[in-house]
Amino acid sequence: AAGVIQSPRHLIKEKRETATLKCYPIPRHDTVYWYQQGPGQDPQFLISFYEKMQSDKGSIPDRFSAQQFSDYHSELNMSSLELGDSALYFCASSLSRLGYVGSTDTQYFGPGTRLTVL
Amino acid sequence: GESVGLHLPTLSVQEGDNSIINCAYSNSASDYFIWYKQESGKGPQFIIDIRSNMDKRQGQRVTVLLNKTVKHLSLQIAATQPGDSAVYFCAVRGSYNTDKLIFGTGTRLQVFP
Numbered sequence A: 001a002a003g004v005i006q007s008p009r010h011l012i013k014e015k016r017e018t019a020t021l022k023c024y025p026i027p028r029h030d031t032v033y034w035y036q037q038g039p040g041q042d043p044q045f046l047i048s049f050y051e052k053m054q055s056d057k058g059s060i061p062d063r064f065s066a067q068q069f070s071d072y073h074s075e076l077n078m079s080s081l082e083l084g085d086s087a088l089y090f091c092a093s094s095l096s097r098l099g100y101v102g103s104t105d106t107q108y109f110g111p112g113t114r115l116t117v118l
Numbered sequence B: 001g002e003s004v005g006l007h008l009p010t011l012s013v014q015e016g017d018n019s020i021i022n023c024a025y026s027n028s029a030s031d032y033f034i035w036y037k038q039e040s041g042k043g044p045q046f047i048i049d050i051r052s053n054m055d056k057r058q059g060q061r062v063t064v065l066l067n068k069t070v071k072h073l074s075l076q077i078a079a080t081q082p083g084d085s086a087v088y089f090c091a092v093r094g095s096y097n098t099d100k101l102i103f104g105t106g107t108r109l110q111v112f113p
Helices: none
Strands: A005-007 A010-013 A019-024 A031-037 A044-050 A053-057 A064-068 A074-078 A087-094 A113-117 B004-006 B010-014 B019-025 B032-038 B045-051 B056-058 B062-067 B072-077 B086-093 B101-103 B107-112
Touching (some): A044 A064, A074 A087, B032 B062, B045 B062
Parallel strands (some): B010 B107
Antiparallel strands (some): A005 A019, A064 A074, B062 B072, B086 B101, B086 B107
């Protein structure tokens, strides 16, 4: 079965540079989520989109922005990178059962993008 | 604020034994609960979920128990195998009007022969 696709899988950037992470959800899924996982930590919710609209927001820095496109893929844009941004970034997707936020089915995670900021 | 916690950071079990991983959550409005398995360098892998209108759900070799009275969740793995070695996270959806998950601190399951 098709899974969530993330690219790139690994990314190395210098401080103050920008990075763009891409996520391709499971076909037919209408909701995407971004999570950040630091070393030895649990995943932390950043932001989510339902039908191309931002549906929820977590602890996402102002330096980060994201959007969901008409084909449902999503991009996480990160600017003015800091050393502390080094982490695994996961995208997850789900299908809202009833067509509204809060009715989603299981979230399936992609393999992640490992971002290293030097 | 909301919190989800696990009682033990590491659980070591012998191959063939049963494993029990526990999780406590704080928000009584939480309505959806998921267990994920994460192997090193990989994304969380869905194991089993349960909704708040249930107290038990079984899958293949796994059982999730939900006690809403004490806000406690557990994952039971029967006949634990070496391939079960990983970090296990419980994740909780905060309420009916959000889909974001709040993850608990992972428990590392180590299976030895």
